[in-house]
Amino acid sequence: xxxxxxxxxxxxxxxxxxxxxxxxxxxxxxxxxxxxxxxxxxxxxxxxxxxxxxxxxxxxxxxxxxxxxxxxxxxxxxxxxxxxxxxxxxxxxxxxxxxxxxxxxxxxxxxxxxxxxxxxxxxxxxxxxxxxxxxxxxxxxxxxxxxxxxxxxxxxxxxxxxxxxxxxxxxxxxxxxxxxxxxxxxxxxxxxxxxxxxxxxxxxxx
Amino acid sequence: xxxxxxxxxxxxxxxxxxxxxxxxxxxxxxxxxxxxxxxxxxxxxxxxxxxxxxxxxxxxxxxxxxxxxxxxxxxxxxxxxxxxxxxxxxxxxxxxxxxxxxxxxxxxxxxxxxxxxxxxxxxxxxxxxxxxxxxxxxxxxxxxxxxxxxxxxxxxxxxxxxxxxxxxxxxxxxxxxxxxxxxxxxxxxxxxxxxxxxxxxxxxxx
DNA sequence: AAAATTTGGATCTTTTTGTATCAAATTTGT
DNA sequence: ACAAATTTGATACAAAAAGATCCAAATTTT
Numbered sequence: 002x003x004x005x006x007x008x009x010x011x012x013x014x015x016x017x018x019x020x021x022x023x024x025x026x027x028x029x030x031x032x033x034x035x036x037x038x039x040x041x042x043x044x045x046x047x048x049x050x051x052x053x054x055x056x057x058x059x060x061x062x063x064x065x066x067x068x069x070x071x072x073x074x075x076x077x078x079x080x081x082x083x084x085x086x087x088x089x090x091x092x093x094x095x096x097x098x099x100x101x102x103x104x105x106x107x108x109x110x111x112x113x114x115x116x117x118x119x120x121x122x123x124x125x126x127x128x129x130x131x132x133x134x135x136x137x138x139x140x141x142x143x144x145x146x147x148x149x150x151x152x153x154x155x156x157x158x159x160x161x162x163x164x165x166x167x168x169x170x171x172x173x174x175x176x177x178x179x180x181x182x183x184x185x186x187x188x189x190x191x192x193x194x195x196x197x198x199x200x201x202x203x204x205x206x207x
Numbered sequence: 208x209x210x211x212x213x214x215x216x217x218x219x220x221x222x223x224x225x226x227x228x229x230x231x232x233x234x235x236x237x238x239x240x241x242x243x244x245x246x247x248x249x250x251x252x253x254x255x256x257x258x259x260x261x262x263x264x265x266x267x268x269x270x271x272x273x274x275x276x277x278x279x280x281x282x283x284x285x286x287x288x289x290x291x292x293x294x295x296x297x298x299x300x301x302x303x304x305x306x307x308x309x310x311x312x313x314x315x316x317x318x319x320x321x322x323x324x325x326x327x328x329x330x331x332x333x334x335x336x337x338x339x340x341x342x343x344x345x346x347x348x349x350x351x352x353x354x355x356x357x358x359x360x361x362x363x364x365x366x367x368x369x370x371x372x373x374x375x376x377x378x379x380x381x382x383x384x385x386x387x388x389x390x391x392x393x394x395x396x397x398x399x400x401x402x403x404x405x406x407x408x409x410x411x412x413x
Numbered sequence: 414a415a416a417a418t419t420t421g422g423a424t425c426t427t428t429t430t431g432t433a434t435c436a437a438a439t440t441t442g443t
Numbered sequence: 444a445c446a447a448a449t450t451t452g453a454t455a456c457a458a459a460a461a462g463a464t465c466c467a468a469a470t471t472t473t
Contacts, residue, residue: 008460016406020385024362035417042387046419048461054421063421063470080409094307098300099401104385105352108402109409146332147407148412158229173408175401179226181248189411191404195305195381196314198397199293199355201223202379203286203315205395206354214429240450250448253432260452268451269439 011052012052017042017047019075023108030148055099081109086147088114089155090162092122092132095177099151100128110149114141135162143168153177217258218285223248224255228245230276231313241270243279246286261365292353294320294377297369298328298338305357306334320347340369346374359383388408 003171021041025033035046035053042049053059059074060066076082087110089096115127118135121157125132133141142150148169154162166174173189176182179197184190216241231239241252241259248255265280266272280286288342289350293316295302306321321333324341339347348356356377360368365384372380379395383387385403391394 006308010460012410013407015410016403017387019406020400020403021387023388028212036419045462047463050419051219051461058421060420061470062468063418063472066417078410079406081406085405085409085412094304099305101427102401104402108406110402110405120360136296145322149408151401172412173405175404175408180230181223181227191408193399193401194226195308195357196310196316197226198381198399199291199316199379200285200287200314201219201226201290202355202381202395202397204218204221204284206286206291206378215431242450251432254430256450256452257431265453266451267435267439270439272457273452 007055011055014044014052015075015079018052019072019079019081020108022068022072022075026072029058030068032065032067035060037065057084074105076109079109083109084111085109086111086113086145088112088116088138088142088145088150090116090135090138090150090166091158091177092125092127093153093155095153096151097127099153100130104127112169113145114147116141135165139165139169142166142171147171149173149175151175151177152182156180213261215396219262220250220254220258221281223250223286224258225278225285225287226314228274228278232242232278236274238271238273241266243271282315285315289315290317291315291355292317292319294318294322294348294351294353294356296341296344296345296356296358296372297321297364297383298323298333299359299361301359302357303333305359306336307332313351319351320353322347341371341404344369345375348372352376354378354383357381358382358388362386 013128015131018038021038024105032132035049039046039049056078056109059071073082089099089112092115096115100112105111110126110196112130115130115132116138117123123134133143148171150166152159152162156178157159159176160182163182165183167184167188173195174184177193179194180189211336224244227244235389241255245252262284265277279288295305295318298306298321306318309316311317315390318334318336321336321338322341322344323329323338328338328349329340354377356372358365358368358380362384365382365386369388369390373390373394380390381397381399385400
């Protein structure tokens with residue numbers, strides 16, 4: 002059951018389930034059903050049960066799912082039942098916002114390193130961390146054993162900085178630069194570009 | 208050809224094509240091929256040709272695609288051959304970064320309104336715009352005829368603010384709050400939650 | 414004790430997505 | 444001028460994903 006291939010699209014829905022379950026838990030809820038989850042997410046109950054059943058049996062007939070239990074299980078499946086150290090490269094407005102964001106810690110992530118190439122910024126404190134010289138990035142990331150980076154540098158430096166991250170052993174990159182970056186197959190990338198999302202919606206307007 | 212139904216996933220790839228074409232144009236390129244585009248995007252050439260052929264014939268055998276022509280066509284298809292006014296609600300770190308971002312204007316969008324509920328922030332200038340009282344939001348958005356909003360308020364206010372946006376006539380929302388919001392079927396939403404993206408990658412790490 | 418919920422598994426169909434192939438048009442090289 | 448190479452757009456085919464039931468078993472509610 003554990004080493005079966007799971008479609009990417011299913012993996013992508015799990016964090017969504019997890020997020021909603023954690024919200025429910027904060028609301029003081031104890032149990033939920035695939036139907037209720039589905040209504041909150043706009044996904045069919047059958048789909049949710051099908052997704053979850055790929056990993057095991059987490060529910061109880063007649064009752065539904067124990068929220069805290071299912072939360073734990075999902076955290077285990079997604080490997081966020083631990084804390085991942087994350088580096089941020091490029092402390093412009095976006096990097097700044099990320100460095101100060103309080104929502105990472107309770108969902109499995111912790112910012113530990115900030116880098117920029119601007120002498121004006123190096124040494125500054127943002128969100129409790131000191132911005133370090135990007136020249137030292139490879140060594141510092143290696144030393145800290147950081148495997149995840151968020152990339153918020155200008156487009157024109159994105160690939161070059163990515164290469165350094167790869168050299169430093171980073172295995173997952175969240176890329177805020179509006180460009181596709183080249184990476185080896187054993188490294189993961191996710192992209193965030195607000196304009197891309199906006200353009201996806203304008204197609205349907207009017 | 209024009210009013211045929213096009214799958215959502217295809218529409219989602221068009222902005223990606225557009226972004227890469229615009230980059231190529233900036234590099235001084237004149238023509239490209241589905242193969243080159245595919246290599247830069249990690250998408251098969253066949254997929255790209257199939258996607259484009261849903262909307263018409265934009266290429267030339269033996270030559271490929273004229274970059275500026277295809278760019279224009281895609282902008283037309285995506286309705287970004289015009290400028291869309293956008294409001295930002297919630298001027299915390301994220302709203303701040305969005306308000307100051309210079310990458311919207313050349314891709315079809317223009318920030319025109321900022322709102323927050325914090326008396327300390329109201330009246331402040333960010334990125335050339337004055338933060339306005341969220342109490343006046345519905346009226347101001349209606350008056351300006353704004354149809355697109357970016358939502359960067361705390362989770363606990365997301366739904367309530369969304370309801371106001373709907374009342375104001377907003378038809379597309381880019382939601383940065385880590386929660387699913389309820390909206391009628393004729394309104395579009397896109398979600399951005401960095402943690403969701405990170406959790407999607409940790410599944411594959413180790 | 415009966416009725417109502419709800420899961421997890423099975424099956425089946427439909428839709429969607431992705432891949433492969435190929436003729437026709439065009440460019441490039443000789 | 445002619446042959447070889449490139450590239451599109453269309454079609455056909457294969458794979459993946461989603462959706463629709465259905466149902467037995469377990470549990471809760473009435």
